[in-house]
Amino acid sequence: MAAQNENPAKHVGADDIYTQIRRRIVEGHVTPGLTLGEAQLASEYGVSRTPVRNALARLEQDGLFERVRFGYAVPVRSPEQVVELFEARIILDLAAAELAAQRRSELDLARLRHLLEQAEAATGADLIHINDAFHDALRDAAHNPTVAQLASRVDAQLAAYEARPAGTPDDRQTTQDEHRRVFDAVHDRDPARARSELQAHVERARDLRIAALAREDRKT
Incomplete structure (x- = not known):
């Protein structure tokens, strides 16, 4: 299957290729099972195959690609594997909240x-982006780059399976209330409460995603 054409800029620097291909995966432009070939990518980016091959190898190490017959493809994960990734992210985010x-x-x-404050006035995709940014900022506040990097890596692996609507008004308000309680615990320097409040939030999000996976599985 050919890759979707997102018109990446020609003649990008070799160091940028990894970042740009990764962004295409995270933003959903390369869906599970879609194959990318070295020659096509080299042509799109205006470089030789060597930097493309190196970027794809790094993405394979990140768990974002796997080798297939005609190139590399985003892995097709089972619902159980998606849940495992959610569980890993929960563990990392709880550690980040405590720290x-x-x-x-x-x-x-x-x-x-x-x-x-931004989330109060946001809707749709903007709200999803801001809510994700809140979790990223919480990880940064932990001042443990290893935890943040591992969580980001799991996020990227989950991205292809998280085409999420913004949710109902009630769900959006619940998320905001949960984020506020996490913030208050971090503000008060209360690690146990920060962990407990974030755990309630991320486990609710996990359960909603499991329910969505079950609905999708019944359709197949």
């Missing part, structure tokens, strides 16, 4: 507060 409550700076709090 954030212990290590957050005033700048971290300002960033989290700003995102909460």
Whole structure:
């Protein structure tokens, strides 16, 4: 199957190829099972096959690609495998919440507060982006780059399976209330409460996704 044409810029630097292909996966432009070939990508980016091959190898190490007969493809994961990824992300995010409550700076709090304020007026895709940014800022507030990097890696693997609507008004308000409670715990430097509040939030999101996976599975 040919890759979707997203018209990447010609003659990009070799160091950017990994980032650009990764972005195409995370943003849903390369769906599970879709094959990308070295020659086609080299032509699109205006480079030789070598930097493309290196980028694809890195993406394979990240779990975003697997080798197939005619190139590389985003893995097709079973519902059980998707749930496993959710569970891994929950573990990492709970660790981040605890650490954030212990290590957050005033700048971290300002960033989290700003995102909460932005979310109040946001809708649709903008709201999804802001809510994701809140979780990223919480990880940054933990001041543990390893936790943040591992969580980002799991996020990328899940991205192809998270074409999410913004949710109902009630669900959006629930999310905002949950984020606010997490923020309050981090602000108060209460690691146990930060972990507990985030756990309630991410487990609710997991359960909603499991229900969606079950509905999709019944359709097949």
